[in-house]
Amino acid sequence: MKEPIELTDSNAVFSFGVPPERIDILTSITAIGFENAWGNRSIAEYDGVSTPVLHWRDLLANKRATGRLKDAADAEWIEAAMRGRGESV
Structure with missing residues (x-):
């Protein structure tokens, strides 16, 4: 279990589950600040619980901004899915 203070680390990543059903919680991202991300958020419902999540356009912008090959592949997948x-996009 993570210590509560770790939630204030601006580079922390918390992962729950295993792919493809893993959830990653990031305390910061490359392409967008919290205020903009919060203003653009989407609400997803999981088992009757409403949860704020990063809007797909902000997720796409972040995937494009990281410079990682895995994120570039993810960005292509997101683009194709949203075009579908x-x-x-």
Whole structure:
């Protein structure tokens, strides 16, 4: 279990579960600040619990900004998925 103080670390990542059903909680991201991310948030419902989550456009912007190959591949997947839903990317 993480100590509560670790939640204030601006580079902390907490992961729960295993892929493809893993949830990652990041205390900061590369491409967008908290205020903008919070203002753009989406609400997802899991087992009847409403949970604020990063909007897909902000997730996409962050994936593009990291410079990691895995994130670039994730960005391509997100773009294809959202185009498939009729969203402009």
